[in-house]
Amino acid sequence: MRNCRGSSLACCVLLLSLLVGGESLAPENKNNCTYKVTIQTTCTKDAGTSNHVRLRFGDTNSNDILVRRLNAKHVRRVDPLEPEVLDDVPRKPFQACMVDEFQVKGQCVQSPICYLYLKLTGADDWRPGFAQVAMVEGTSTHLSSDNFYFHLYLPRHAWHGFDLCDREVTPFGIKHKRKVFVN
Template sequence: MMRALSILLLSAFIFNLSAAEELSSPLPHAANNFNLSYIQNEASCSYSVVITTSCSSSKYTRDQISIAFGDAYGNQIYAPRLDDPSSGAFERCSSDTFDIYGPCAYQICYVYLYRSGPDGWKPESVKIYGDNSRAVTFTYNTFIPSDVWYGFNLCNDASSSYQRYGRRWFMVMIMGLLVFVLLYAY
């Protein structure tokens, strides 16, 4: 009986830790203090950016679309015009891949999109692959307002997310040890 109760408690604890992490995904926002002046002109690293347009977006857009992304150390990559109406980019239910060159960045922790034009556009997600960082996906699933940088800045959370992961791992280990002691003490 005590063994079953211990296993049930450990399972509930682990489930709660994993569920809490999933619920805390941030929403995109307007970047009031975003500044493009940090852009370096060197192009020593390549990035592959996959932008998926939502199926609830307009059929196509003629809007001008730009992107800026970077790391917590001030390395910023900027592509002023991703759109090309003749290429069929940003059509509803499609994914477009862009090869962008810029300064070498560490883990990408922010991305902003800029849209200018009358059509409107709703990206589903932006996934960025870099030479020096693991792939990261930012989920938008909302229409981008016109004439404002709009997206995510998780750089302040980058170090704290690793700390949360470390604390979570430590708590799971303690709970596992406690269950082990309970199981074999009886």
């Protein structure tokens, strides 16, 4: 440990890991899970958008996954009337009457995904129908979210969504704690 004084922190971690029996004490890679995000845009007139869409989702253990530009993660579109995947047709995501799939990498959740927020940045409107996040690999499908139903035009430049994590049943109904996001 004396030799690590002018060296990097990584050197110290490596040396310390060798001293404790070869087990690495380096921080875990939190970007090791892949998620499939499915978002439907409603068929209402002018429901589609070409604006930037942000996504934020997570679980009860404060594992928060933020996607700054969901448009760039587009994988494919699925025709809701025909379950056929339309991969060969180049187009923009979030068009009216379409279902889009995106692939996102982020830290792994330890409990089921229970909140999802969308943020629209730009000048035109967008009316999503539903959004859903599913784990791609492994046997962690029980951690996937239910559908989050929007069916309204999203406000611009503000997070809008649902938090089903922290809720309490009261005599007056279900009380939800509100999340506040600054970015």
